[in-house]
Amino acid sequence: MKKLIPIILLLSCAQKEILPSIVKIPKESISVQPSLELEIGELRPVSKGYAVGPGDVLKISIWNQPELSVEVTVSRNNTIVLPILGEVDVKGMGPEEIKALLIKEYSKYLKKPSIDVTIKTYGSRFVYVLGEVKAPGAVPITREATLLEVLALAGGPTESAYLGCAYLIRKGKAHPINLYGILKKGEIERNVYVEDGDIIYIPHMKNQAVYVVGEVKNPGAITSEEDKISLLKVLTLAGGIKKTAGNSIILVKGAPFNLEFYMINLGEGMKGKKEDILKLAGVYAEPGDIIVVSKSGIADWNETIELIKPTLDLFIFTPLDILWKTYMIRDIMRRE
DSSP: OOBOOOOBOOOOSSOOOOOOOEEOOOTTSOOOSOOHHHHHTTOBOSOOOOOOOTTOEEEEEETTOTTTOEEEEOOTTSEEEETTTEEEEOTTOOHHHHHHHHHHHHTTTSSSOOEEEEEEEOOOOEEEEEESBSSOEEEEOSSOOBHHHHHHHTTOBOTTBOGGGEEEEETTEEEEEOHHHHHHHOOGGGOOBOOTTOEEEEOBGGGSOEEEEESBSSOEEEOOSSSOEEHHHHHHHTTOBOTTOOSEEEEEESTTTSOEEEEEEOTTGGGSOHHHHHGGGGOEEOTTOEEEEOSSSSOBHHHHHHHHHHHHHHHHHOOHHHHHHHHHHHHHHHHO
């Protein structure tokens, strides 16, 4: 199995920020980047056209049949009531699909009916955009709309937004969204379509933690009000490095979808010279970063990957604060 190639850093003891050189994962190593399918889950990445919904007013015109031409409102059960036909289920249908259905049904009573269906007014349908956007709140949707279109209506993300893992919450389930990939890398296939009642939440950078895993006394999340925090301070807050630790520390940035690995080689490290330890004061971590302190002198990739996987799960599967906000908002919406 291939080992990480150590990258020697010639650093001074000054408090100058230093970013180690990037190292790439060998191609034969196992994947650490969640798949697009895992990320967007049940969300819809392709257009299917606007489907009418409760509150929409439809204008239905039947040529040469003025008594059958009406304006009807879609009910809460996604039905409309029409002359002769009575109650008609239009759930999930667009105007053209409704037109085809009505032609079929009215053909039982009329000879070759010519029918036109249009949306006269749109009902109250909203997507709620919360967190780090310039104009948070309820965004009305009057047609089929994508995530980016709704964010644009909310003013777009603020400078403090954490784009690495935003969330789209639908029916109480939080789906992680890689906004960085969409906005910075042009991965438009991740630009899913929203639905009535969706909640989009973009966290603040400072609400993210720096995560420490591996050979430290108190592994876990280290929170800070600072935009950046030195590795020396992070490891101190994590209780310090154990005697079983090796000489290399790996800094993982871009979690959970755009992972990049940086390595700091410390010679004898925390067990050695003071100047080696002070190297860590010149390397800074940002919220959302993962710091890996492994046992072996130079960790192999599989060991590193296994250490960070539970932390990636924290980003993707347990956004408890976001789910709490969802339930609170849904409760307010019910009371209204």
